[in-house]
Amino acid sequence: MKDALLLRGDAVHSPIQIDHPDWSSAFDHDPARTADHRRRLVAELAEPGTIGFGVHFADVVFKHVQQDGDGPPWRPLDA
Incomplete structure (x- = not known):
C-alpha cells in the first residue's frame, strides 16, 4: 500500500x-x-492509499476513488 496525494x-x-x-x-x-x-488519472486515484486533491469540487477537496459499484466512486476520505 502506498500513501500518495494526487x-x-x-x-x-x-x-x-x-x-x-x-x-x-x-x-x-x-x-x-x-x-x-482522465481515464489514467481515475485509475491512479483508485489505487489504495491514494488521495485526490482539487479545487473544482467545492464540497470537499480531499477525496478518493472507490470503484466497488456501491455508491458514487468519488468519496470523502471517511467513506
Whole structure:
C-alpha cells in the first residue's frame, strides 16, 4: 500500500467525470486526448492509499476513488 496525494489540476472539472471520463468540458482543447488522460488519472486515484486533491469540487477537496459499484466512486476520505 502506498500513501500518495494526487493533484488533479484542470483534468477533471466535475465529479461526474470520475464516472464518465469521456465527458469533456468546454475547456478541453483535445477531447480524445483529455479523456485518455482522465481515464489514467481515475485509475491512479483508485489505487489504495491514494488521495485526490482539487479545487473544482467545492464540497470537499480531499477525496478518493472507490470503484466497488456501491455508491458514487468519488468519496470523502471517511467513506
